[in-house]
Amino acid sequence: MASQTVPQATAERLPLYYRTLQQLVANGKTRISSSKFGELVQIDSTTIRKDFSYFGALGRKGYGYDTQYLMDFLKKTLYQDELNRVILIGVGHLGTALLNHNFLKNNNTQIVRAYDVDPKKIGTKVSGTKVFAMDELAANDHHEIVAAILTVPAAQAQEAAEKALASGIRGFLNFSPTTLNLPENAYVRHVDMTVELQALIYFLNHSMETKNS
Amino acid sequence: MASQTVPQATAERLPLYYRTLQQLVANGKTRISSSKFGELVQIDSTTIRKDFSYFGALGRKGYGYDTQYLMDFLKKTLYQDELNRVILIGVGHLGTALLNHNFLKNNNTQIVRAYDVDPKKIGTKVSGTKVFAMDELAANDHHEIVAAILTVPAAQAQEAAEKALASGIRGFLNFSPTTLNLPENAYVRHVDMTVELQALIYFLNHSMETKNS
């Protein structure tokens, strides 16, 4: 199957391609060449053509790509043609911001439940999403939930992830600054803002050195 | 200089190494081997030794690495021995969460000012940080500011980045789901949660396929 031959680097670019195509279609563009598309996403046009080629011939020589067709193809490929249900654990500053955000609705992903340990938060609704106690997470059978968003303090992240895993969740988007230790069948993506900020500062300082020397 | 030979992939791992060493030192561990360290950060021990070797001989054969020494070394290498001042543009849900967060204090990085267009927010303080009007950003000389955190709506991100750039800021941590078009001397890191979530869903579905087939 395609899944075995699509490089990881390619797969990680697909969401960006998808979003950019959504914008093009919304703006009424019906066709685009790999070079124009490359300028938009700031990726070399060869890389884009090769990325698409892993899925077969999606374009037409001498013409380019049909935006609507390509968008629909990526929508299916990224499983965005069905609703993806996720939960959120840790309704603090960051968790509340995520609950208030609408990117989940725009992209066929929805936070269906939130969980916390704070009695003051349990039972309330944040932006329409109910907050439950952690016990209810452990008790539930979550086979229809694709992933858990972790926005708990670092010290509690491992414990929270294990509870979600025990309830049947295998996917994690971890915002805590800590490495999770989970079995092989779990899949974690780590959004680590401390790391990003430090990497930014490192590269800024080093690009200066390169220019001065 | 080292800056020209350190691979990008290595540089991006340094913040994770640094944070993990901080924890080890805090827990009283004085030494660690590359293999033990590798388990902690979930990276192959060879990769870790190779990463460190770009900076010279940081360990001792038959002994391992001195945690305090290595931590101090990375602290300097990552410019965490001096205060890094940043600004934040867009005091909305996400911006407020970031302002409330303390990761900036822990890591010698500080949001010194915030900017917004909303008259209701201008002049207020969020978690001790003053909110200014965008005009004041344009007027300022920001040579002592290393970076701007962008938490404005996607449609306003380019404009906000250009204003910051005009005031002398070259580094950007962009949380908006849009690609920024900036000159070469600017450096952008993109934290894109929509992309992360879609990539997570993609890999989850594909790891299932691999197992079933």
Place this chain on the structure above:
DNA sequence: ATTCATTTGTTCTTTATTTCACAATCCTTA
């Protein structure tokens, strides 16, 4: 002091990703 176990630093190999270059193909227009 000598032996032995440990662990680094590094060379060499393998794998992954990007980029080059161009024939094949399709659109467009006259």
Place this chain on the structure above:
DNA sequence: TAAGGATTGTGAAATAAAGAACAAATGAAT
């Protein structure tokens, strides 16, 4: 319908990153 221009899809080459293997060096134990 034929010619010319545009643009894809893809092998082959180049670059980057990760991993295996091991000699060299050190620490610890006796």
